Amino acid sequence: MYKIVRKEILNPVVKLMDIEAPRVAKSAKPGQFVIIRIYDKGERIPLTIADYDPEKGTVTIVFQEVGKSTKLLGTLNEGDYILDFVGPLGNFMEVPKEAKKILGVGGGVGIPALYPKLKALHQEGYRVEAILGGRSEEYVIFKKEMEAVCDKVYYATDDGTLGKKGFVTDVLKEVLENDKEIDYIITVGPVIMMKNVCKITKEYNIPTIVSMNPLMVDGTGMCGACRIEVGGDTKFVCMDGPIFDGHLVNFDLAMTRLNMFKKQEKVSLELYEQHHGGDHHGR
Amino acid sequence: MAVKDRVPMKEQDPKERRKNFNEVALGYTEEEAILEASRCIQCPKPTCVAGCPVHVRIPEFIKAITKREFEEAYKIIKSTNSLPAVCGRVCPQEEQCEKNCVLNKIGKPIAIGRLERFVADYALQNNIEEEVKPEKKNKKVAIIGGGPAGLTCAGDLLKMGYDVTIFEALHALGGVLTYGIPEFRLPKRIVEAEIERLKKLGAKVETNVVVGRTVTIDQLMEEEGFEAVFVGTGAGLPKLMDIPGKNLNGVYSANEFLTRINLMKAYKFPEYDTPIVVGKRVAVIGGGNVAMDAARSALRLDGVEEVTVVYRRSKEEMPARAEEIEHAIEEGIKFEFLANPIRINGTEDGWVKSMDVIRMELGEPDSSGRRRPIEIPGSEFTIEVDTVIMALGTSPNNLIPSTTKDVEIQKWGGIIADETGKTSKPGVFAGGDAVTGAATVILAMGAGKQAAKAIDEYLRDKK
Numbered sequence: 100m101y102k103i104v105r106k107e108i109l110n111p112v113v114k115l116m117d118i119e120a121p122r123v124a125k126s127a128k129p130g131q132f133v134i135i136r137i138y139d140k141g142e143r144i145p146l147t148i149a150d151y152d153p154e155k156g157t158v159t160i161v162f163q164e165v166g167k168s169t170k171l172l173g174t175l176n177e178g179d180y181i182l183d184f185v186g187p188l189g190n191f192m193e194v195p196k197e198a199k200k201i202l203g204v205g206g207g208v209g210i211p212a213l214y215p216k217l218k219a220l221h222q223e224g225y226r227v228e229a230i231l232g233g234r235s236e237e238y239v240i241f242k243k244e245m246e247a248v249c250d251k252v253y254y255a256t257d258d259g260t261l262g263k264k265g266f267v268t269d270v271l272k273e274v275l276e277n278d279k280e281i282d283y284i285i286t287v288g289p290v291i292m293m294k295n296v297c298k299i300t301k302e303y304n305i306p307t308i309v310s311m312n313p314l315m316v317d318g319t320g321m322c323g324a325c326r327i328e329v330g331g332d333t334k335f336v337c338m339d340g341p342i343f344d345g346h347l348v349n350f351d352l353a354m355t356r357l358n359m360f361k362k363q364e365k366v367s368l369e370l371y372e373q374h375h376g377g378d379h380h381g382r
Numbered sequence: 383m384a385v386k387d388r389v390p391m392k393e394q395d396p397k398e399r400r401k402n403f404n405e406v407a408l409g410y411t412e413e414e415a416i417l418e419a420s421r422c423i424q425c426p427k428p429t430c431v432a433g434c435p436v437h438v439r440i441p442e443f444i445k446a447i448t449k450r451e452f453e454e455a456y457k458i459i460k461s462t463n464s465l466p467a468v469c470g471r472v473c474p475q476e477e478q479c480e481k482n483c484v485l486n487k488i489g490k491p492i493a494i495g496r497l498e499r500f501v502a503d504y505a506l507q508n509n510i511e512e513e514v515k516p517e518k519k520n521k522k523v524a525i526i527g528g529g530p531a532g533l534t535c536a537g538d539l540l541k542m543g544y545d546v547t548i549f550e551a552l553h554a555l556g557g558v559l560t561y562g563i564p565e566f567r568l569p570k571r572i573v574e575a576e577i578e579r580l581k582k583l584g585a586k587v588e589t590n591v592v593v594g595r596t597v598t599i600d601q602l603m604e605e606e607g608f609e610a611v612f613v614g615t616g617a618g619l620p621k622l623m624d625i626p627g628k629n630l631n632g633v634y635s636a637n638e639f640l641t642r643i644n645l646m647k648a649y650k651f652p653e654y655d656t657p658i659v660v661g662k663r664v665a666v667i668g669g670g671n672v673a674m675d676a677a678r679s680a681l682r683l684d685g686v687e688e689v690t691v692v693y694r695r696s697k698e699e700m701p702a703r704a705e706e707i708e709h710a711i712e713e714g715i716k717f718e719f720l721a722n723p724i725r726i727n728g729t730e731d732g733w734v735k736s737m738d739v740i741r742m743e744l745g746e747p748d749s750s751g752r753r754r755p756i757e758i759p760g761s762e763f764t765i766e767v768d769t770v771i772m773a774l775g776t777s778p779n780n781l782i783p784s785t786t787k788d789v790e791i792q793k794w795g796g797i798i799a800d801e802t803g804k805t806s807k808p809g810v811f812a813g814g815d816a817v818t819g820a821a822t823v824i825l826a827m828g829a830g831k832q833a834a835k836a837i838d839e840y841l842r843d844k845k
Contacts, residue, residue: 322641323634
C-alpha cells in the first residue's frame with residue numbers, strides 16, 4: 100500500500116499527487132515512469148514521474164482524468180492509499196555532452212512529464228528553453244516550475260488566452276527560424292503533437308527525443324502490449340523506452356495501437372459514472 | 383498382481399466447461415485415491431523417485447494413502463516438495479515420475495500426479511500444516527522472483543532458519559503459476575494457499591520491486607545486508623514472429639493475452655477494469671502448453687466462435703502435454719498442422735482481418751531431434767481471423783545481468799550457473815528458466831531446491 104501524502108488540483112481535469120514510495124524515489128531518474136493499480140479489481144496504468152524527492156521518499160505523479168482509472172484516482176485524497184505503485188520503469192533520458200542549447204516542447208499533461216528532464220538538464224548547466232501549450236491558459240500546467248528551470252518559456256494556446264494563439268508547432272517554427280543555436284529537442288505530449296514536432300525538427304535536422312506513452316500491462320518487458328516501431332524495428336516501450344529518437348518512431352502505428360481498447364474503455368467509464376453520479380467536469 | 387488400469391478422474395463435461403474458467407479435472411475422492419494407491423506394488427528400489435526432479439518419496443506417501451493416513455502422506459510429500467497442489471496438477475508426469483513406473487510394462491503407470499494432488503488438496507481443505515521450528519540463523523537471503531523456483535528456494539531456506547525476503551516485480555507472487563497457467567488448469571486459490579503457507583513460515587514479501595530498476599542486486603548486498611541472493615526471474619520475454627502485420631491491433635503475445643486473463647481477470651471485465659478484445663475467430667500460433675492455454679482461454683471468452691491452433695509441425699511433434707491437447711480437442715479447438723503464418727493482413731483502420739499461411743512438410747531431424755519443417759512452395763492459403771495470439775516461446779530478460787556486476791550470461795541470455803546454482807558472482811545463485819530458458823515448473827522447483835542447499839553451504843562456510 101502506498102500513501103497519498105499530497106494532492107493538488109491543477110485544473111478541471113488534471114490532478115497532482117505525491118505518493119510515499121521510498122524505493123522508487125531513491126532510484127528514479129528523469130524520463131522514467133511508474134505503473135499503478137489503485138484497488139484489487141483495478142487495471143495497471145503507466146504514469147510518468149513528474150518529480151521525486153529521495154529524502155522525503157515521495158514521487159510526484161500528474162494525471163489527466165480521461166477514463167475510469169484516472170477518474171477513480173482523482174477521487175482519492177491525502178491520507179488515502181493506492182494498492183500498487185511500481186517503478187521506476189523504463190530507460191532514462193541521456194543528452195549528448197556536446198549539445199548546448201536544449202528546447203523542450205510540451206503539451207497538456209506531457210508538460211509535467213517534460214519537467215524533470217528539463218530540470219535535470221538545467222542543473223547540469225545546459226541552456227534550456229521550452230515551448231508549452233494547451234487548450235487554454237488553465238490547461239497549461241507547471242508554468243511556475245518550468246519557468247524556474249528554463250532560461251526562457253514560450254506559450255501557445257488554442258484560444259490565445261496565454262501566449263500565441265495556435266499550436267506549439269506554430270511557435271516551434273518561429274523559434275527555430277530565429278534561433279539557430281538550438282541543437283537538441285525533447286518533446287512530450289499527445290502522440291499527434293510529438294509527431295508534428297518531429298516533422299518540423301526533421302526539416303531543421305535537429306536531433307529530437309520523444310517520450311512515448313502507449314498502453315501497458317506489466318511494464319517489465321514480459322508482454323509486448325506497449326510495442327511500437329522505431330526505425331522499422333519492433334521495440335517494447337517499457338524496456339527499450341519510453342525515450343526514443345523521434346525521427347525514427349512510427350507515430351501512426353502508435354496512435355492506432357492506443358485505440359485498441361477504446362470501446363471497452365468507454366463501457367468501463369460509463370458504468371463507473373452511472374454508479375458514481377458522473378462527475379462531468381471539464382468537457 | 384497389479385491392476386492394469388488406473389482409476390479415472392472425474393472431469394467437467396467438455397460442453398459445459400468450454401464456456402467457463404472453472405477447473406476441468408475435479409480430483410479423486412478418498413475412496414478413489416485409496417483404490418488407485420493400492421495399485422502401487424511398492425518397489426523396494428523405486429524408479430519413480432528418480433524421475434521426480436525434487437525426489438518426492440513416492441512409494442512411502444502412496445502407502446500412507448492406502449492406510450488412510452492422509453496427513454502422514456502430506457508430511458512425506460511436503461518434506462521434499464514445497465508446492466504439491468501445484469505439481470500434482472501441472473507437472474508433465476508422463477515424462478517424469480510416471481514414465482519411470484514399472485507398471486508401464488504391463489499397463490498404465492500409477493497416477494502419481496493425481497495422488498499427490500489428492501493429498502495436497504486434502505491438507506489444504508483440512509488445514510493441515512507442517513510444524514517447522516528451525517533454529518534462527520539471522521542471515522538475510524534475497525529471493526528475486528516469486529515464481530516456482532523462487533518460492534521453492536524460499537521455502538527450503540525458511541525451514542533451515544534463514545531470514546528470507548522475496549522480491550517480486552508484479553503485484554502478486556506466483557510467477558507463471560499466477561499470470562500464465564489458467565484457472566481451469568490451476569485454480570488461483572491453490573496458488574494463493576501455497577503462498578500463504580510460505581508467509582506463515584516467515585517469508586517476507588516485497589511486491590512491486592523490479593530488481594534492476596527499483597533496486598539492484600549490488601545494492602541489496604552492499605547496502606541492505608543480504609548475504610546471499612537467489613535469482614529466479616524466469617524467461618518472460620516473449621518472442622514475436624517477425625512477419626508483416628505483427629503489430630496490428632488484435633495481435634497479442636500469449637504472455638499479454640494470458641496476463642490480462644489470469645493476473646488481471648479480464649474475462650470478468652467490466653467487474654474487473656482490465657479489458658481484453660477478441661473477435662469471433664481466433665488463431666493461436668504455436669504448439670506448446672502456452673499455446674494450448676491461450677487457445678482454451680480464448681474459446682471461453684464471450685463472442686468467440688472458433689479457435690484454430692496453427693502449428694508448423696505435425697501433432698506428433700507438439701511439445702504440449704498430451705492431456706492438454708486432448709482437452710483442447712474435446713472442447714472443440716481446431717488444429718491446422720504443418721502450416722506456418724507468413725503475413726497478417728489488416729483492415730484500413732489497423733485491425734487484423736486475415737492471415738496468410740504456407741503449408742509445410744517435414745524434413746530431416748534438426749538439433750532438437752524433431753523433424754525440421756520446410757515450406758512447400760506455392761501452397762499459400764488465407765484464413766479469416768480477427769485475433770492472433772503468438773505462443774512461440776519466451777527468453778530470459780537481461781535486466782538483472784545488465785545491472786549486476788560480475789554475473790555472466792550465455793549468448794542467448796540465460797544466466798550461467800553450475801548444477802548447484804552458483805553463478806560467476808560470489809553469493810549470487812540462480813535457477814529455473816532464468817538459467818535453462820523456458821522449461822517446466824517442476825524443473826524450476828528442483829533448481830530452487832538445489833540452490834537452497836548450496837546457499838546454506840555457502841553461508842555456513844562464510845565467516
